[in-house]
Amino acid sequence: MENDAILDNRRRLFLRNSLVAGAAALPLLGQAGNVLAADEGGDASTLPDSIRALKPVAHRVVPIGADERRQRLARAQQLMGEHGIDAVFIGAGTSLTYFTGMHWWNSERLTGVILPRSGEPVYVTPEFERGRTLEQIKLGNDVRGWQEDEDPYALVAQVLRGFGAATGTVGIEETVPFFRSKGIMDALPHATFVDAWPVTAGCRRIKSPAELALMRLANQTTLAVYEAVWKALAPGMTENDIAGLVALAYARTGLDGSADVNIGRYTASPHGSDAPQRLTEGTPVIFDGGCRADGYTSDITRTVVLGKAGDDIRRVFDIVLKAQTSALKAARPGVAMEALDAAARKVIVDAGYGPDYTYFSHRLGHGIGMDMHEWDYLVRGNKHLLEPGMTFSDEPGIYIPDKFGVRLEDILHITADGAELLTPQSPSIDHPFG
Template sequence: MRDDTLSDHRRRRFLRGSLAAGAVALPLLGQSGGALAADGQGDAPTLPASIRALQPVAQRVVPISVDERVQRLARAQALMDQQRIDAVFIGAGTSLAYFTGMHWWNSERLTGVILPRTGEPVYVTPAFERSRTLEQIKLGSDVRGWQEDEDPYALVAQVLRGFGAASGTVGIEETVPFFRSRGIMNALPHATFVDAWPVTAGCRRIKSAAELALMRLANQTTLAVYEAVWKALAPGMTEDDIAALVTLAYARTGLRGSADVNIGPAAASPHGSDAPQRLTEGTPVIFDGGCRADGYTSDMTRTVVLGKAGDDVRRVFDVVLKAQTSALQAARPGVAMEALDAAARKVIVDAGYGPDYTYFSHRLGHGIGMDMHEWDYLVRGNTRLLEPGMTFSNEPGIYLPGRFGVRLEDILHITADGAELLTPQSPSIDQPFG
């Protein structure tokens, strides 16, 4: 479920977890007052055996090939032809990485790529960044630089005129900041500007075999990390102790990842709480997060308990698992996306946790790929039809205010004749990893 637009407390947790991946992590944990014990060799606590047992997986990452990026450009150009778009501007972000292999931060200095309806892409970047741009790009080689005292939008307009778009139709990728879109529009006043999402989403929402392999690896790694951390839980741990263990576990695999952790009443809110939390036996714990493999992300939620779960927790878990299964069974090409939400919600409401959004307070799922939240959404009112190659989170939950919450999340892949999950479901609260 975790949204890429992290709240402040999530950013703080991410930074604390990132520290745990470095050499200073274990001493920091030892000073935190949590339940991780020192091993007698200085002040660093012992890494739990279950985490030490994790194996590296980074060597199994197969990057997206240049040939596939060429196919992506061809697909984008076919969509541009259908939409009568002469060229598309894409700025820093995941769509830039998707088409070109180039990873760039958004800043006040314009960097981006212009995809024409025909021909090779053209990159626009600060002149002092030209060599770094050439190092990164996997598609094309035409990189044009602008000096610090020059107008970058005039350079973009010049490129667009070269593609015959001076009075044509230009698409702007949907995450480009407004000030940048305005700058391009002002520099090319006779052009018509449109949202480029039919092109970007039209390409990215359908995953290739190579993309699915990366997503499957990332999700399987997350599952292994969660199981290792579950086996390492001990009474008295804080949510930050547990989140740091998750980050340490990912470091063993060679992939970078993190998780939000919420315990007991804090788990009764889908995105948790800033309130201090400490683990006790019988209390539900929710892990929610993921890792990346060549830019493709996992997103998984598991609800676990240290020790024996109470009957109330067991009942809620079983209902949520049944709801997740119902959505999986409803998924196949040609079905409206809203039908999956309806299938899961009916199970939860029929079990007495209703009506409607009362206890299952969010949509069933979101698209996923290079971004943790992508097109489209499994929610009431979305009548778009499922297609083979689409991927979504399947994450029903029940949240009981002041008590606890249960959510289960796996990634759903629409196949040619049905659907699959990229990881096995959590079978029970007693054996959450089978």
């Protein structure tokens, strides 16, 4: 996902390119200065009607509460017991936010949390960051500070010894940089160190009702933004113009989001191209991106056409939609994750777009939650079984080199007895939003 600085850059690109997008686009986009004012809360009358009609949704965000964070700690401690782990170190990143509410960056200065198999977590942070750490944490209040001339790894080792892990087993969260892991291991030479993946993934891969509500809101917002931008498309727009419209549309909703946009033959690459692109009648456009609601992300892809779609695009769209539906129907608890990829891939290969990865060149999907890509993966060879509460992208595609591509992506939620998509499917290339 893109941060505020990148979103600001998207807006600047939109304003710059709207001035040179061509006479056909200018009447729709209005004067650049007026559009910027509308984006910043001024006169919205210069925005395209479909974007101006978007309503704020930020007030509907219900943040994760303290009770749920304590449940996460309890679940982590249960998993530590099952896997023989005495304590887990988590550094800056998504898992730190998941358990504690802290938002921190990875720098040369160590900040992290140590989760013990029993008892309260302990935070280790630079002493000058103590106040900001206490301000952010939503689980526990035991903060141990280290001064600039002190060894932070010695402090981590001291905390771990206090938890009885001096000769025990310590889990390191999987995204902790190697230099940091080595520092902890060197400071506690008689301990055994393991990957904390069974604990972190064991908690995060199963979404609670509160998490699902945030993901549903984010995905519904993304779909509404895409529809509004689709209705505002005009010949002559560049990919940056369209991405700028996406950013402006998200600004209307109050959620931060963005989309990668590709046009025409550049849609034949799953992740598009940086080459300059311009929209013409009958040209396919792929939007791929999302937004965040209290840290939970959406990820939706839509393939649309400005004007009338050709028969070749129409046929491919219908095959991809059938493949997405086939994966949805195959999904239920107890089914191997690879079976969903196989179900979608069979539809595409049977339709003549094979063999194997020839035209559907990537896996069917990835796990999603606080990170856009997280455990697990819907791919051949993954025999892990689906469980209720798991969430994945369901995103088959067909990519015809130098011509065009079609991809459809919605988020799949495994329910108690089947599966659902968090947003309605795109029913047709003529009516991509129903």
